[in-house]
Amino acid sequence: xxxxxxxxxxxxxxxxxxxxxxxxxxAPEISDKEWDKLFxxxxxxxxxxxxxxxPESPTQRVGSVASEKFAPHRHLAPMLSLDxxxxxxxxxxxxxxxxxxxxxxxxxxxxEPKFDGLSISLTYTDGKLVAAATRGDGETGENVTANxxxxxSVPLRLRTGxxxxxxxxxxxVLERHEFERANRERAESGMPLFANPRNAAAGSVRQLDSRxxxxxxxxxxxxxxxxxxxxxxxxxxxxxxxRNAGLPVSADVEALRGSGxxxxxxxSWQNRRHALPFEIDGLVFKVDDxxxxxxxxxxxxxxxxxxxxxxxxxxxxxxxxxxxxxxxxTGAVTPVAELESVxxxxxxxxxxxxxxxxxxxxxxVRVGDTVAVRRAGDVIPEVVAVLADSSxxxxxxxxxxxxxxxxxxxxxxxxxxxxxxCSNRLCPAQVARGIMHFASRGAMxxxxxxxxxxxxxxxxxVLRDISDIYRLASRQDELVRLERLGAQSIGKLxxxxxxxxxxxxxRFIYSLGIRHVGAATASELARAFGGFDRFRNATYEELVxxxxxxxxxxxxxxxxFQDGESAALVDSLLELGVLPRGEKxxxxxxxxxxxxxxxxxxxxxxxxxxxxxxSEGGTAASSVGSATSLVVxxxxxxSKLEKAEKLGIEVISEADFLEMLDR
Numbered sequence: 001x002x003x004x005x006x007x008x009x010x011x012x013x014x015x016x017x018x019x020x021x022x023x024x025x026x027a028p029e030i031s032d033k034e035w036d037k038l039f040x041x042x043x044x045x046x047x048x049x050x051x052x053x054x055p056e057s058p059t060q061r062v063g064s065v066a067s068e069k070f071a072p073h074r075h076l077a078p079m080l081s082l083d084x085x086x087x088x089x090x091x092x093x094x095x096x097x098x099x100x101x102x103x104x105x106x107x108x109x110x111x112e113p114k115f116d117g118l119s120i121s122l123t124y125t126d127g128k129l130v131a132a133a134t135r136g137d138g139e140t141g142e143n144v145t146a147n148x149x150x151x152x153s154v155p156l157r158l159r160t161g162x163x164x165x166x167x168x169x170x171x172x173v174l175e176r177h178e179f180e181r182a183n184r185e186r187a188e189s190g191m192p193l194f195a196n197p198r199n200a201a202a203g204s205v206r207q208l209d210s211r212x213x214x215x216x217x218x219x220x221x222x223x224x225x226x227x228x229x230x231x232x233x234x235x236x237x238x239x240x241x242x243r244n245a246g247l248p249v250s251a252d253v254e255a256l257r258g259s260g261x262x263x264x265x266x267x268s269w270q271n272r273r274h275a276l277p278f279e280i281d282g283l284v285f286k287v288d289d290x291x292x293x294x295x296x297x298x299x300x301x302x303x304x305x306x307x308x309x310x311x312x313x314x315x316x317x318x319x320x321x322x323x324x325x326x327x328x329x330t331g332a333v334t335p336v337a338e339l340e341s342v343x344x345x346x347x348x349x350x351x352x353x354x355x356x357x358x359x360x361x362x363x364x365v366r367v368g369d370t371v372a373v374r375r376a377g378d379v380i381p382e383v384v385a386v387l388a389d390s391s392x393x394x395x396x397x398x399x400x401x402x403x404x405x406x407x408x409x410x411x412x413x414x415x416x417x418x419x420x421x422c423s424n425r426l427c428p429a430q431v432a433r434g435i436m437h438f439a440s441r442g443a444m445x446x447x448x449x450x451x452x453x454x455x456x457x458x459x460x461x462v463l464r465d466i467s468d469i470y471r472l473a474s475r476q477d478e479l480v481r482l483e484r485l486g487a488q489s490i491g492k493l494x495x496x497x498x499x500x501x502x503x504x505x506x507r508f509i510y511s512l513g514i515r516h517v518g519a520a521t522a523s524e525l526a527r528a529f530g531g532f533d534r535f536r537n538a539t540y541e542e543l544v545x546x547x548x549x550x551x552x553x554x555x556x557x558x559x560x561f562q563d564g565e566s567a568a569l570v571d572s573l574l575e576l577g578v579l580p581r582g583e584k585x586x587x588x589x590x591x592x593x594x595x596x597x598x599x600x601x602x603x604x605x606x607x608x609x610x611x612x613x614x615s616e617g618g619t620a621a622s623s624v625g626s627a628t629s630l631v632v633x634x635x636x637x638x639s640k641l642e643k644a645e646k647l648g649i650e651v652i653s654e655a656d657f658l659e660m661l662d663r
Contacts, residue, residue: 004045008052011042015058019152020159020246021625029627056128056156060149070142070206073133076167076227079121080138081301082284082308088263091285094307095259101304102292106258110235111265112250113273114282114308115221117173118202120148125165127158134205147205148172150214153221159246167226168247173278174201177606178217178520183380185518193355197279215550217520219278222247235288251639252276255288266309273311275599275638282310315374316349317387318342322367323354323398325405329433329513331421333404333411335360337371337383344375352381356418357400366395404429425565431465432458434513438466442519442608443511444500448493456482467572469497501577504615505532508580512570514560516553519607523614524549525557532580536561536570589660590618593629596644599637601654609654612661624649632657 015038021029039058046053053060085091098107121141123131132148133141148154151172174182179197186193194200204216222242232238239249256262262285273280287293287305296304322338335354342349352373354360365371365386372384386392400420402411409424422430435454439446449469457463462478472479472494479490503511509532510522517525528546529535543554560566595613597606597620604612609632610620624631624643631644631651644651652660 004049005052008042008045008049008057011038011045012054012057014038015042016155016157016159016246019058019155029625058152058156060156070144072136072140073121073131073143074140075121075133075138076123076165078138079119079135079141079169079226080298080303081135082306083302084282085307085309086312088266091262091266091307091309092259095262098287098292098296098305101296107292108288109256109262109285110239110253110288111256111262111283111285112223112253113269113276113280114284114310115171115173115223115250116196116198116279116281117171118198118205120144120170120172120205120220121226122148122154122168122170123165124158124162124168127160127162129154129156142206144205147207147210147213148220150210151218151220153219153248155246159244162245164228166228168222168229168242169224169226170220170222170247172201172205173197173219173221174204174216175219175277176279177277181518181520181607182216185516185521193353198281209551211544212550215553220248222249223284232290234290235286235293238290251643256285270311272636272638275636280311282308284308314344315372315384316342316344317370317372318349320365320367320369320371320383323360323365324351325401327404327406327422327427327429327433329430329437330515331423331425331427331430332419333401333422334419335398335400337365339371339373342373344373344381349373349375349381352383354383357420358418360398360400364392364397366392366397368395428458435463435466435469437513438511439469440511442605442611443507444503445507446493446500447496448489449496453485453493465569467569467576470501470573470576470578472497501579503578503580504611505530505535505580505582507611507615508532508578509535512560512566515556516550517557519611521549521553523611526582530582588615588617590616590629592617594619594621594627595630595632596621596624596628596640597632597634598624598640599634601632601634603654603658609657616661 015035018030018035018038042057043059046057046059083094085094095107099105119135121133121135122129123133129145129149131143132145132154133143135141149156174197176197179194179200182200183193194203200216201218204213204218207213225238225242229238230241232241236253236255239253243249254265256265266283269283285307287296293303293305298304319340320337321340324336324338326334326336328334334356337352337354339350339352354363354365363383363386365383369392370387370389372387373381374384375381400411403409404411404422404424404427406429407422407424407427409422409427411420412423413420424430432454435458436451438444439449439454446469454463457472460478460482462472462475463469476490476494479485480487504526506519506523506526509517509525510519524546525535529538538557540554540558543549543557544551561570590613595618597609601609613620618629621628624640624647626647628644628647628649631640631649632654633641633644633651634654641651
């Protein structure tokens with residue numbers, strides 16, 4: 001038992017060390033797969049010997065059953081807000097006030113991105129995390145310790161030999177690709193969409209069931225201290241202390257002397273704000289000298305030595321010409337705003353989501369209205385609000401359809417769901433969307449079987465469901481009669497279909513279109529079960545035991561395989577020769593290599609690109625470090641590209657990456 005106890009403590013030490021390298025120094029020494037191996041060994045020891053489990057063990061981040069409510073938590077030091085500057089003139093006015101109060105000609109500032117997330121206060125006593133609380137009213141917040149403990153970038157114990165109590169202040173954010181993944185899954189499930197990553201992060205932390213929080217892949221970034229920590233001469237020294245203690249701090253913090261340097265810093269961030277993996281809504285500038293901070297003091301609301309420079313919202317106004325209704329692959333019927341074309345954030349937008357019927361009514365949108373449209377990064381454009389005019393009240397209130405706009409089947413709405421759904425599982429729109437999803441690059445990747453061809457084959461009755469894809473080889477006489485589909489194209493299509501018969505397990509799981517199961521969740525399931533038979537026969541209890549699988553997802557998976565039509569479809573695919581491969585890859589182009597993607601990919605989604613890496617035996621990482629083998633950079637690449645160039649790591653384009661896969 002002594003040997004096991006020693007080994008468990010050594011594993012915890014190694015995992016903490018590698019988490020520090022990954023989240024704080026951005027310089028991982030081992031791959032995700034190697035980290036998972038250490039984690040699995042520790043979990044096995046603790047499962048067999050629960051008496052060895054400690055509260056700070058990395059295994060204790062998975063979340064627990066629902067709590068009844070959040071208890072109040074009183075901050076040791078007030079958690080103040082920042083005043084805002086909406087433009088350069090307002091910042092210059094702030095700078096003038098600081099110079100006048102101090103008598104200095106130029107002020108040394110620290111500039112950093114302003115995270116658009118949920119502010120949080122972490123309390124450590126003798127180096128151990130004992131409480132986590134939201135800002136609340138600045139004096140008292142909500143105790144969300146159980147939820148915050150599930151966030152991997154939050155250290156459960158500090159790396160310092162600290163004695164006493166310290167309050168760490170920071171932000172919890174949801175990275176952009178995680179936000180998009182969550183909203184795609186919520187849309188397919190008929191759940192209300194998150195309005196933005198900030199709301200998604202806040203909602204994730206305030207879950208009564210911390211297992212839901214654990215499934216959201218949240219990140220934490222520290223930006224200050226409340227009570228304790230030491231007497232620092234400079235704000236920048238405080239950041240050094242935070243990093244050394246094991247807390248993530250933005251790599252984009254910069255020392256700036258005088259207002260001129262600040263204005264250049266602002267200008268540099270106007271175009272590269274979307275290069276970060278998470279949303280920022282501005283920049284924060286703090287006087288670096290702590291003695292000057294104390295001299296300036298604070299108001300009851302916020303410090304006089306810091307200000308938030310807010311970016312202008314990427315919004316535009318246009319006219320709502322019509323409301324159309326889209327039928328998704330799960331039957332969800334959602335309203336879409338058809339707009340007079342307008343440029344938002346550098347992109348021409350002609351349509352925008354209205355999310356669901358409740359949102360449409362809440363915003364009171366009517367055809368002919370002038371509306372505000374927002375687009376952030378790669379997020380789907382949305383109608384933010386109606387700019388009411390004198391004619392708004394006279395316009396007709398739109399009503400949702402009672403029948404499917406495609407097949408005219410009755411629409412139904414389950415209790416507790418935001419979506420209305422087509423009741424006909426054989427609805428052409430659902431079937432078509434399901435086949436498109438199955439054949440898409442991120443799923444079975446059947447080259448040549450695109451949207452237009454799928455719709456033509458459906459119209460001819462050659463395709464009726466997904467399994468018919470694998471019967472096309474026996475219907476070549478019908479294919480040759482299709483216009484603009486020659487013998488060579490047919491040959492390539494059939495070859496691609498044949499090649500798709502041995503997908504990775506994660507791709508196959510994702511391709512089935514189970515509600516709540518996106519690409520990242522499919523990868524987790526594939527790693528957990530290893531083989532398809534184990535996965536399809538998994539019980540609800542086995543599914544929810546997986547760290548990133550919540551109760552709703554587990555229930556959907558069980559229901560999918562218990563449904564007769566779904567089970568029959570899966571059986572047909574297997575009988576037709578589809579044989580999903582387990583996730584253990586021992587050969588491939590990227591075995592032993594760690595690859596990082598940065599910037600915008602134009603031919604693949606980020607999830608598809610990372611899956612390509614995994615399918616070729618490599619590791620897809622989110623940060624650049626000494627273990628990184630290759631960086632794939634697209635337009636808008638920022639700090640990751642700069643770091644790769646400094647470290648001498650090979651950088652290639654997306655086209656080069658795809659060429660490597662085709663060799």
